[in-house]
Amino acid sequence: MPQPSCADETTGGILLTCPSAILMEASTKSVIYEKAPDERRSPASITKIMTAILIFDAIEAGKISLEDEVVTSAYAKSMGGSQVYLEEGEKQTVDTLIKCIMVSSGNDASVAMAEYIAGSESGFVQMMNERADSLGMENTHFEDCCGLTDSDNHYTTARDIALMAQELITHYPQIKSYTTIWMENITHVTMQGSKEFGLANTNKLLKQYPYTTGLKTGSTNKAKYCVCATANKDGVELIAVIMGCPNYKDRFTEAQSLLQFGYTTCKLYQDENPPELMPILVKGGIDKQVSAVYKEKFSWLFVSGEDFSNMEKMLTTNELTAPIEKGEQIGTVTYRLNGKELGSIGIYAGESVREAKFFDYLLNIVLQWMAVI
Secondary structure, three states: OOOOOOOOOOHHHOOOOOOEEEEEEOOOOEEEEEEOOOOOEOOHHHHHHHHHHHHHHHHHOOOOOOOOEEEOOHHHHOOOOOOOOOOOOOEEEHHHHHHHHHOOOOHHHHHHHHHHHHOOHHHHHHHHHHHHHHOOOOOOEOOOOOOOOOOOOOEEOHHHHHHHHHHHHHHOHHHHHHHOOOEEEEEEEEOOEEEEEEEEOOOOHHHHOOOEEEEEEEEEOOOEEEEEEEEEEOOEEEEEEEEEEOOHHHHHHHHHHHHHHHHHHOEEEEOOOOOOOOOEEEEOEOOOEEOEEEOOOOEEEEOOOOOHHHOEEEEEEOOEEOOEOOOOEEEEEEEEEOOEEEEEEEEEEOOOEOEOOHHHHHHHHHHHHHHHO
């Protein structure tokens, strides 16, 4: 459903030094603020958000588990930049490597997971680009799984990062148990013995802004300083993306400013009590009616202090004729406020209803006759 934008780059007195930014509400994908949101830029380690999505995709599909042990290759060990100093042949669980990626931004851990899932980093990168396409990330192309590359062909935008982050935090909310870790030790076990290594979160907003839930920082000479920050206040999740900030601290200050602006300006409506659904009549079916169910809640982001206590809900159901498939849309609830239609959600069949055949009618007659005698 379309959503309003309540700000542009000058609204609310927000002045950003970064060349590109966006603020999005997660459940509706409403854009609250934007500044050059479609300008292609290097994302640095924010790339790892997509790496995390593919890791959790593989877990959800049953292809890997958090307990699996991953062996570090010589290539993974050779990664420069931010790393957790994995040794060739070292084994770490998927769970530990996710921490290494999302807390300490380990390039070596990212490549180890890419190879484990796809067999090679190049194969994994192909999966990353396919997943980006599926999310509508129209101005994104990945060349590696960690953002270390200086290639001009590795780029994304503030808008695309927000879409990527929205997918991760809404589809895989368990990511927050990793991205809210401030410090934690892991254990390296190699031929040289066992030693502790401390992970420290690169996202300083965890200590600066109390509602922070993640998500990922990034910096290279090419990308400068970037952050994709997520926060949750009173059930409202916001995503702030800052790209190309000229210095280390300002990216966090500016992300916090966007988040505060969002929570001050906008109010989220979520319908917790949609109209009660009754079974709907079906013509020509082996059953005379079908149950109706919702698959989603209606959400709308208000941006101008609207009073949504007068929200109108109009339930409309279709005239149904068998066959009906389970999950088929059979109706709609439309939402209006002050005469303006905001959007709608679907009503769906709770089960399938087969078309009644001649022998079904005959059997029904026989059963009714037997009931009489």
